[in-house]
Amino acid sequence: MNQSIRDEFEDRASVLKALAHPTRLFIVEELSDGERCVHELTEKIGADMSTVSKHLSVLKSVGIVGTEKRGAEVYYSLRMGCVLDFFDCIEAVIRGGDDSSCPPGRSSCG
């Protein structure tokens, strides 16, 4: 693996890393229903607002979500809805499906 290949996979991994946290996945699912401000998300998640804000900034830094400030509130919304497509495959992995239910090669999963 040379450096440019490594960089390429590093970039890809950073997108997955941004998603690879239960709170951030919860946020993504929540935002699939529409925009939410930090305060709303904080209530649903039940953590410190600073913690939620940091999770949001991780998602924003890779471009998965975007923000719009309205008054004192900052509304977050999903910018890359395609990440929702991951969920079905993830469920399949958790259920422990095998090749037959999820063959290699750009197939859909579920």
Place this chain on the structure above:
Amino acid sequence: MNQSIRDEFEDRASVLKALAHPTRLFIVEELSDGERCVHELTEKIGADMSTVSKHLSVLKSVGIVGTEKRGAEVYYSLRMGCVLDFFDCIEAVIRGGDDSSCPPGRSSCG
């Protein structure tokens, strides 16, 4: 977020965590072309074999890859090919596409 909801998202996150490393993404892509033994992967990756072996065990522990021992070699293969579907969306996120190229709601990405 109550405990059972948290557990659910924890499980989902663990699948993404397994993928969220450049070396492991490289392995997945490599295996999309067919099975490989640890030795082959180690050469292509250029890290210590023990490091590669540990990455493989992470992927195996969540069920993304499976193994078959033949002689002294252990061949790894992709068990959940659906994870390859993530790549297009990930590329779109990296390219910084916006809503129009990747609208919310179970759409395909690319």
Place this chain on the structure above:
DNA sequence: GCAATACTTGGCGAATTTACCAAATGACCA
């Protein structure tokens, strides 16, 4: 201006991850 609300940022300790080396296991062959 002041206080309150909404949010972000800095900082710190705790927990997790990562990569290497060394050592152990298992299979194959002379």
Place this chain on the structure above:
DNA sequence: TGGTCATTTGGTAAATTCGCCAAGTATTGC
């Protein structure tokens, strides 16, 4: 049986992540 190749596991230091608290910025309303 001894040696070698293939792989896994244990251990450890360095780096990263995580969550809370404290403090700072911005907006609203009195």
